[in-house]
Amino acid sequence: MKNRLEQLRKERGIKQEELAAILEVSRQTIGSLENGRYNPSIVLAFKLAKFFNLSIEEIFIYEEDSDEK
Amino acid sequence: MKNRLEQLRKERGIKQEELAAILEVSRQTIGSLENGRYNPSIVLAFKLAKFFNLSIEEIFIYEEDSDEK
DNA sequence: TGGATATGGAAAGTAAACTTTACATAGAGG
DNA sequence: CCTCTATGTAAAGTTTACTTTCCATATCCA
Numbered sequence A, B: 001m002k003n004r005l006e007q008l009r010k011e012r013g014i015k016q017e018e019l020a021a022i023l024e025v026s027r028q029t030i031g032s033l034e035n036g037r038y039n040p041s042i043v044l045a046f047k048l049a050k051f052f053n054l055s056i057e058e059i060f061i062y063e064e065d066s067d068e069k
Numbered sequence C: 001t002g003g004a005t006a007t008g009g010a011a012a013g014t015a016a017a018c019t020t021t022a023c024a025t026a027g028a029g030g
Numbered sequence D: 001c002c003t004c005t006a007t008g009t010a011a012a013g014t015t016t017a018c019t020t021t022c023c024a025t026a027t028c029c030a
Helices: A005-012 A016-023 A027-034 A042-052 B005-011 B016-023 B027-034 B042-052
Strands: none
Touching (some): A005 A027, A005 A042, A016 A042, A042 B042, B005 B027, B016 B027, B016 B042
16 A cells, blocks of 8 residues: 655645644654555544645555555 | 445445445455444545545544544 | 254454654645 | 754563354344
């Protein structure tokens, strides 16, 4: 699962810490998502989509059979 | 978070067990999602969306401030 | 009445998302 | 050079998604 979070966040000109505060998660969670250490929960994916005014599919790119859960 | 899984599955005329096999999860996972016991991972949400040929947003309804994670 | 099928759901365990704390590094500007 | 800010990342702990096993119930049909 890839995502465009770092790019989108930088386009908005905000820090990881600010985005984290808005979404009510930790800065480390944002950093971990941007760097692909894990996938977001579906609830966090919805929050991110709402914040960036995009669909989940426009932010997260699901790659078939990159056999992750 | 609400979803239309039971309705969509029944429209397709398949059993929980069959859907589970296709998505490579357990029958209990499908049952638990249909009955709202927990939310899917984003990967499973993508698999379901692909199977039903819908967007995640068309299957799962995110309700703001129903303070779940 | 009986067995077979489909679903609900609980219990206990594993895996993955997320938190808090902590430290390290790189760049900007004094 | 020093310090401040933004980010990377790791370790340990909690919560939640998911598994396997098990039992209960309802319906269907021979």
